[in-house]
Amino acid sequence: MKRFLWFSLQFLLIAGIFGFLFWNAANAADEEGKNIFTLLGEQEKRWHFLVAAFFVQLSAVSLTFIRWRWLVRTLGLECSYRETFRFSSLGFMLNLAPLGVIGGDTVKAVLIAQRNPHYRAQAVASIFIDRFIGLFALFVCGAVFVCWTGFVFRPEILAQTFTYLVFALTAVSLIGTAVVFLPFFSKGHLERLIDTIPLCGKLLGKFTRALLLYRHHKRCLLQCVFLSILAHVIAGISLYWIALGLFLPVPGVADHIMIHNVANMTTMIPLAAGPYEFVFEQLYQVLTASVGMGLIIALMYRLTMIAIAIVGITYFGAVTK
Numbered sequence: 001m002k003r004f005l006w007f008s009l010q011f012l013l014i015a016g017i018f019g020f021l022f023w024n025a026a027n028a029a030d031e032e033g034k035n036i037f038t039l040l041g042e043q044e045k046r047w048h049f050l051v052a053a054f055f056v057q058l059s060a061v062s063l064t065f066i067r068w069r070w071l072v073r074t075l076g077l078e079c080s081y082r083e084t085f086r087f088s089s090l091g092f093m094l095n096l097a098p099l100g101v102i103g104g105d106t107v108k109a110v111l112i113a114q115r116n117p118h119y120r121a122q123a124v125a126s127i128f129i130d131r132f133i134g135l136f137a138l139f140v141c142g143a144v145f146v147c148w149t150g151f152v153f154r155p156e157i158l159a160q161t162f163t164y165l166v167f168a169l170t171a172v173s174l175i176g177t178a179v180v181f182l183p184f185f186s187k188g189h190l191e192r193l194i195d196t197i198p199l200c201g202k203l204l205g206k207f208t209r210a211l212l213l214y215r216h217h218k219r220c221l222l223q224c225v226f227l228s229i230l231a232h233v234i235a236g237i238s239l240y241w242i243a244l245g246l247f248l249p250v251p252g253v254a255d256h257i258m259i260h261n262v263a264n265m266t267t268m269i270p271l272a273a274g275p276y277e278f279v280f281e282q283l284y285q286v287l288t289a290s291v292g293m294g295l296i297i298a299l300m301y302r303l304t305m306i307a308i309a310i311v312g313i314t315y316f317g318a319v320t321k
Contacts, residue, residue, distance in 0.1 A: 025292025089312030
């Protein structure tokens with residue numbers, strides 16, 4: 001019953017967000033009385049940009065798969081590139097599934113743990129650190145492009161709110177990362193403190209030790225951060241090409257990278273869809289004053305991700321036969 005109620009709440013939230021966005025877009029008209037859907041139908045599509053956006057985004061997703069393999073191999077776990085793409089493709093598909101029963105990260109953790117039964121704590125740690133690095137790079141990249149595009153100086157309340165949020169999350173992640181490298185952690189005090197927790201202390205201590213092993217692999221962590229930033233930039237370029245394929249004129253490529261990174265911070269919200277499109281639409285309105293254009297571009301981006309997931313499913317099925 002609890003699971004049913006949670007799924008029902010998620011469905012209502014997602015339906016409410018998209019209903020609100022589509023209602024706004026349908027009721028907003030330009031000087032000629034046309035809404036964004038009418039303009040979309042009238043404008044000529046530039047299919048070469050849309051096709052290029054798919055392959056660019058495919059490369060960005062592949063970079064995140066490779067990042068996880070580097071983290072797995074750093075801890076000594078066995079995982080070939082073929083297995084990495086198998087596990088990651090399945091996880092990627094499940095993360096996109098609306099109201100999924102099980103998350104993609106959980107599946108990846110289980111699969112890599114089965115592949116390395118004596119290193120289960122390390123397997124789970126690789127998932128956690130992979131997600132953290134992805135978010136850390138997202139915050140940093142978002143902060144850089146908020147400044148680069150001049151969005152930080154915009155007077156709108158919405159723009160200022162998101163700017164402060166980006167800077168706050170970036171500062172927290174930088175401080176948190178720096179704290180982990182303090183002597184208190186490096187001398188094993190934290191692990192011994194966790195070991196004293198009743199019932200689950202030994203298990204949590206084992207996991208913590210596996211997670212903190214990455215402190216000794218700073219080069220790998222820096223390489224993974226660079227790979228993550230590159231993936232986020234490429235995803236923004238993909239969105240820019242999607243926009244060029246559907247509409248003219250559109251904001252510049254740096255603006256799309258900034259909007260994507262800020263909107264993508266909503267991945268911390270436990271909803272499969274909706275928050276990203278909502279934030280993307282609001283930021284696009286700030287830059288273009290067009291209601292609905294950001295929603296359509298964000299939806300096309302989501303369709304591109306679904307197409308990539310289908311490619312991943314096909315690959316997963318092919319290599320398991």
